Amino acid sequence: MKKILLVDDERWVRTALKWTITKLNLPIQVVHECENGLEALDWIKHNEVDLVLTDIRMPIMDGLSFVKELDSFKEKPDVIVISVHDEFQFVQKALRSGVFDYLLKPIEDDDLRLCLQKWLEKRKEEIKNLDSSLDVEDLPSSTIDRVLAYIERTPLSQITLKDVANNVHMNPSYLSQLFKQQLNKKFVDHITELRIEEGKRLLVTTSLRMSEIAERVGYSDLAYFSNNFKKIAGCSPSDFRKSRLQLVKSNHS
Template sequence: MYRILIVDDEPMILKGLTVFIRQSGVPVSSIREAANGAEALEAVREELPDFVFTDIRMPVMDGLALCEKLAEMDAPVQTVVISGYDDFTYAQTCMSYGVREYLLKPIGKRQLHDTLGRLVQRASKLGRSAYLSVAKIDEWLERFEQAIYYVDRAQAQELLRTWGEEMAAYGLSDLQKTEVLEEFYALLMKKLKAKDVHIPLVECLNLERGLSFADAWKRFEDSVGQTLENLHRRRKGKLKDPIEEAKAYIERNLASEVSLEEVAELLGLHPNYFSVMFKQTTGETFVQYRTKRRMEYAKRMLGEERHRITDISYAVGYADHSNFTKTFKKYEGISPSEYRQKLGISS
């Protein structure tokens, strides 16, 4: 089933093309209309079409600009330009944006049907449709929510396997698939939060731009698995607040180079999951929080004359005294010795 978007500011053209397409025999799930390029872009963002038929001369945003925007999106959309004789130069420019077909007004039924046939032939060679419907997303959300809420590990694993394969097969770019995945995860966490699961939830994946879909999927998989395990442990009465546990561990080990991975392993959490959870809960990264606590402790020690600055440096995990001084100055705005002078203590 194909999704088609027709872009033209003439109602009669829109109506005529719609009728011709319906009569073509091509399996169509939706035919949408837009009066200009700006409306068309909104429609594309709402539901990615397989084929776009666009006029060139339109108000607000013309077909040339629309073709350029579609090319920038790098979406697997086949575009057909519709124009009059006077627009042929513009049509040639559109071809440079990857436009595959050019139709000259007035358009005949046979001409349109032949064009549709070529579009369908190319689409079949590309493989699976790039479209992810809202209904499909809702279906997967419901299934994932149920598997996690009822701690059904087998079902969760099967969903991760099958949906991972389905996502990978869609004809979308890595960026598009990653964006879908990030939005899906946020919706899933929102649904779980509404059920009052009483566990800390990482509400968004915070995936970096440019991350491959394989890496993004691994993050998603880890976070779903961790959420399921946390819910299981909570219901067994074994789950402590991981962030408070992490803070306490950092506090006990200010003199050591405590790593995020070390604390995550101690808590039985995946490092990526723990990292995002820590940032969402505290508003700081793990390293930022650890550095802040070290500097706060250093300030308390600097307030006691009996401690030498070099000893304080070691006490808060800095074997390199110059590195400690630099970090303290960055945090406090003045050096440790200047801080002591402000307190009326000689270095």
């Protein structure tokens, strides 16, 4: 099932869209709703989604600003914008920014179905192209070997999916799918594990501040580093450092 995020400041619009999408019986599922672009950006930072349906006119952050900010994401979802007839100049701007398609209010069921089916076909074609471009036996594993070698020689703070994909001359979306297929884990999860392991090493072997360690392993946000650390290690970075240092002291006493 493909995951969809709905972004609209009017709750009744989101409710109607979700009900209609469910009724269409396509292999897609609305997994979350947001009231504006800023809220959506924050949610996407910590969650996976394949497609975003967003209104153009919203308070706090409108749809165009949201689409622009989304460009800075390492792995960004496709976007379909929703507009009214007299906002077509905004739709044109959105299309130039790389959104997949647009829908006009009031949204008809058939228009929504056709738009979503077209998007699903696009995703199928991307996967088909990926499969046809890879040698079944050798190329996937050799590509992943090159990816892992690149990751090993590159500072963790500098690793992005886009840069790794450029290094192996592959589309980031294709590489992400290949990585999961070959290693049975997501690229982002693998990098997170490496960052936390390096964080553990620095916590025990250096006297660097938490913020310095977070930055060294690729986190500009200390709270985000701490949350990921706790998820994997089962305790906070500070508690991990204290327990390991106490263990070292007890072994030397």
